Amino acid sequence: MLEVAVIVLAVFSVLLAAACGWLILSQRHLAALQAERDAVRDQRLKELSKRLDTYLTGSVRMGEELYELRRVVAPLPDKLTQIEQRDPSSLSFTQAARLAGMGASVDDLTQSCGLSKAEAELVSKLHHAQHPTS
Template identity: 60%
Template sequence: MLAALIVLVFMCLGLAGACFMLWQALKQQAAKLVQHEELTEKRLKALAKRLETYQAGTVRMGEQLGELSEVIAPLPDRLTRIEQSDPANLSLSQAARLAGMGASIDDLTQSCGVSRAEAELISKMHKARQQS
């Protein structure tokens, strides 16, 4: 009976020791979990700040695109009015298009009504543009 009691006491001490070791391991895991949560929270805050910066940049870019759209929208109409109001400019535009298609200097002077010097200049400009 005494032997059984001694064995029971050692078993209880062994269980108490095992419980203590498990409790220590649990404390360590809890401390690691707290550190991991703090690191995760820091990363989340940094990512949130970066996201906020990107969103602000995107909003600014959108506003600038809107402003540019407002500036650019009337340009085709203005270009048409300018071409229609200045027949010399229209002739030069037409001569430039024809030169780009390979028209000769004589063709440019006859069909567009530009002088020979203007036709030569336009032709040389298009040849230089094609070479570069």
């Protein structure tokens, strides 16, 4: 009877050792899969970080350009007022502003209102600065 118990314990020990070996292999396999997933995630994070840096750089540049544009456009209303005051008897600038509001081109303004090309461009730019969606 003792021999049977020893044999059963030996078989149980072998099965237990085999199960432990299988668990160790399974754990190594899972660790390898996790390492692969971590590497893919890290690579994706690097790519997203680069894209974010690109977007941020573009946004900063756009902000700088908008600031510069605002600086250039800001004096236009005063310049238009000065031009209108040069010849108070002429309504051509008022007409030009109305025509610009209706979508008239620079050439239309020069022909219809008798403005110089530079004056017509100024009126057109002023209108577009005040009404950017037009």
